[in-house]
Amino acid sequence: MDECPRCRGSIEELSLGDVSTVTCPHCGFADIPAEHQPHGEEPESWRDAFNRFYEE
Numbered sequence: 939m940d941e942c943p944r945c946r947g948s949i950e951e952l953s954l955g956d957v958s959t960v961t962c963p964h965c966g967f968a969d970i971p972a973e974h975q976p977h978g979e980e981p982e983s984w985r986d987a988f989n990r991f992y993e994e
């Protein structure tokens with residue numbers, strides 16, 4: 939996957955530890971695979987980490 943399904947712009951692949959995902963810098967689309975979220979971990983903590991990574 940290298941094309942944004944929302945705006946068809948080029949997307950970027952990000953890796954956070956063992957998890958990789960793709961984001962679109964053009965429209966803000968983010969494909970976060972739920973299957974990679976470990977059980978018991980709060981979704982908010984993942985979002986915080988992701989947002990912090992994306993903003994830098």
Ligand SMILES: [Zn+2]
Nearest residue numbers: 942945962965
């Ligand atoms: Zn996009």
